[in-house]
Amino acid sequence: MVDEPNSIRPSDPLGALLSSSNKADLLVLFHRNPGLIDTVEGIARRLGKKGSVIASDVSELAGASILQRKVVGKSEVYFLNREKDRESQKDIAEYITNLGGKR
Amino acid sequence: MSEASKTSNARVKTGIPEFDAMLRGGFMKGDAVMLAGSAGTGKTTLALQYLINGITTAGEGGIYLTFEQHPDQIYRDAKSFGWDLQKMEAEDKLRIVFTSPDLLMGEGDPEALLEEPIGAVNARRIVVDSLSHLSMFAKNDDIRQETYRVVNFFKLKGMSTLLIWESPQVLGQSFSISDVGLSFLVDAIVSLKFVEIDSSIRRAMVVLKMRGSDHDKSLREYEITQTGIKVRAPFKDYQGLMTGSPTRSSSERFVDLMTKAAKEK
Numbered sequence: 127m128v129d130e131p132n133s134i135r136p137s138d139p140l141g142a143l144l145s146s147s148n149k150a151d152l153l154v155l156f157h158r159n160p161g162l163i164d165t166v167e168g169i170a171r172r173l174g175k176k177g178s179v180i181a182s183d184v185s186e187l188a189g190a191s192i193l194q195r196k197v198v199g200k201s202e203v204y205f206l207n208r209e210k211d212r213e214s215q216k217d218i219a220e221y222i223t224n225l226g227g228k229r
Numbered sequence: 230m231s232e233a234s235k236t237s238n239a240r241v242k243t244g245i246p247e248f249d250a251m252l253r254g255g256f257m258k259g260d261a262v263m264l265a266g267s268a269g270t271g272k273t274t275l276a277l278q279y280l281i282n283g284i285t286t287a288g289e290g291g292i293y294l295t296f297e298q299h300p301d302q303i304y305r306d307a308k309s310f311g312w313d314l315q316k317m318e319a320e321d322k323l324r325i326v327f328t329s330p331d332l333l334m335g336e337g338d339p340e341a342l343l344e345e346p347i348g349a350v351n352a353r354r355i356v357v358d359s360l361s362h363l364s365m366f367a368k369n370d371d372i373r374q375e376t377y378r379v380v381n382f383f384k385l386k387g388m389s390t391l392l393i394w395e396s397p398q399v400l401g402q403s404f405s406i407s408d409v410g411l412s413f414l415v416d417a418i419v420s421l422k423f424v425e426i427d428s429s430i431r432r433a434m435v436v437l438k439m440r441g442s443d444h445d446k447s448l449r450e451y452e453i454t455q456t457g458i459k460v461r462a463p464f465k466d467y468q469g470l471m472t473g474s475p476t477r478s479s480s481e482r483f484v485d486l487m488t489k490a491a492k493e494k
Contacts (some may be wrong), residue, residue: 157302160318161325163342168329195448199338201331 143192143214148183150173156193157208163205230326241289241354241389244276244282247460252446256417258389260440261380263360263412265394266421268448270432271453272393273303274310274315275421276356278457279391281312284322285355290350292343293325295358299480300325310457323485324350330366334375339382347386355383360392364411373410421451426467433464 144150151173158164160172162169166184184204187193191210197200240255247463256262266272280291295303303325307314313423324346333339346352357363360376367375383390392415412418418437423430434451437443447463469477 133453159299159325159327162327164327164329168332170325171329183343196341198332198341199336201337201464203328203342225270 143218146183148180149187150185152180152187153192157211158207160206160211164201165189165201165203169204242282242287243279244286245275245278245458245460247449247473248434248451248458251434251449251460252417252439253443253445256389257440259384259441260386261384261390261392261414261417262417263392263394263415264421265396265469267396267398269421270421270423271451271458272395272421273306273358274453275320275458276358276393277303277307277310277312277314278389280323280354280356281317284317287353288322289353291323291354291356292346292350292352293323293358294343294361295325296330297329298358300327306307310455316358321350324352333361333379334366335368335371339379347388347483352386352388355388356389356391356393358393360411361394361395373414376411385486412438424464434460 129168141204145154153170154200155172159172162172165177166181168181168223169184170177173180184193188195188204191207192214194207197203239258240249240252241258242249242255243252246413253424262271264276277293280293283291284290284420293300293303304314314323314325314415318325326343328342331337332342357379357426364372364376367474380390380392415480417431417439420437421434422433424433425431432451432453435448436446451462452459452461466477
């Protein structure tokens with residue numbers, strides 16, 4: 127199941143993606159380990175944090191379709207949406223290029 | 230009928246020629262193999278070599294399922310052998326799946342968890358790193374049943390499975406699969422171990438069990454080189470290698486004595 131995009135817009139991709147340190151940590155974790163598929167608690171463990179600390183950020187990234195979620199057994203798990211991730215990287219690259227052009 | 234049973238006599242080569250010779254051509258297709266050894270014996274290296282060989286020489290997609298080790302470390306370590314795992318993932322030949330054991334065991338669901346990666350790479354080989362970690366997440370009474378369920382799922386999907394088992398002891402009688410009663414679940418067992426010879430640590434491998442096939446019974450020395458595992462000649466003239474502290478055989482001691490005596494003359 128893929129959620130509809132919400133607040134993370136291409137017009138300001140960096141600001142939205144990095145709106146919290148937890149989101150930045152999550153993005154780095156999933157970029158370095160694109161095969162990560164786990165519950166919120168499992169993901170938090172990889173970051174040395176508690177699930178309750180990152181739950182809302184995970185949910186926002188899923189809302190923006192950067193993460194996908196599905197049910198495994200009795201658990202809800204999250205994993206990287208590789209296609210959306212490639213698009214986001216492209217948006218960020220364009221954004222940074224445009225910033226350079228405005229200087 | 231599963232893919233595995235249709236090709237029951239086919240072999241799955243590891244890509245390590247001398248090791249394949251020990252296995253009389255490779256593992257049996259669709260089998261579950263336990264690869265046991267303590268830290269530093271090269272289990273991950275051998276397992277990756279097995280997956281990479283499947284991809285590059287047999288066109289068989291592979292999955293590396295890890296519970297503890299972060300994939301970015303696996304990418305980095307593999308690069309030191311010249312293996313670009315990220316490129317293989319981008320080409321949909323390999324997936325490194327990083328997850329928690331409880332999503333496979335108990336109330337978990339292997340099919341839901343692995344459906345996407347199995348389909349994406351048309352997986353025919355899977356490495357589970359590690360079975361020891363997986364078994365920790367099952368209740369004591371359920372270890373056999375839960376592990377049996379997971380192993381059978383891989384077989385049903387037609388995948389040849391390599392299950393890594395972390396032995397706690399570095400030297401000595403480190404192989405204790407029977408203690409946890411999991412050896413009956415697997416079709417073959419390969420043990421990697423350190424042995425102390427002449428005050429230096431060397432590595433030895435042995436095929437302890439291989440259902441439905443003959444195999445080399447000797448302990449073979451192996452090395453971890455810049456390009457992966459290389460299996461050398463069998464250890465000769467030593468007894469008690471499985472204990473980790475072998476002694477020279479009487480014939481070898483006799484030769485030593487004669488050589489020493491000749492030098493003294």
